[in-house]
Amino acid sequence: MILRVLNLVVIGALVLAAAYVYRIKFDSTVQAERLARIRSEVRHERDTIAALRAEWGELDNPARIEMLAKRYLPLKPIAPTQFDSLNQLPERPPPFIKPDSPDPIGAVIENLHEPETATGSLASPDNRDEAAAAAAKSGRLDR
Numbered sequence: 757m758i759l760r761v762l763n764l765v766v767i768g769a770l771v772l773a774a775a776y777v778y779r780i781k782f783d784s785t786v787q788a789e790r791l792a793r794i795r796s797e798v799r800h801e802r803d804t805i806a807a808l809r810a811e812w813g814e815l816d817n818p819a820r821i822e823m824l825a826k827r828y829l830p831l832k833p834i835a836p837t838q839f840d841s842l843n844q845l846p847e848r849p850p851p852f853i854k855p856d857s858p859d860p861i862g863a864v865i866e867n868l869h870e871p872e873t874a875t876g877s878l879a880s881p882d883n884r885d886e887a888a889a890a891a892a893k894s895g896r897l898d899r
Contacts, residue, residue, distance in 0.1 A: 814820070825831065853860070
């Protein structure tokens with residue numbers, strides 16, 4: 757009788773071991789298929805990148821850009837009569853700020869004052885008790 761029970765336990769253990777090995781094999785097959793799919797996607801993306809680089813090379817070709825510029829931009833060669841001497845330049849524009857006046861940006865910076873609260877949502881440390889009392893009074897419980 758003990759021998760039969762022992763045989764049944766051994767057969768059960770073998771069936772469980774076979775099921776476990778089958779599960780491992782199935783998981784490894786799923787992972788191998790996933791890896792193959794990811795490799796295929798990577799290969800496709802690399803091909804797409806290579807095609808886009810080739811297209812960029814065509815679009816960035818200096819000869820093509822020169823042809824488009826000649827076709828669509830009404831540019832003409834520079835004529836020697838377009839140059840003028842320095843004494844023909846107009847006078848400098850008048851300065852908007854007088855040289856001896858104070859710096860307007862510096863005056864704004866000097867007149868800045870310290871804000872009353874550290875941020876828009878937190879009161880300063882000495883006003884926290886007052887803010888908590890006001891929040892409790894208004895029914896707000898979030899702090």
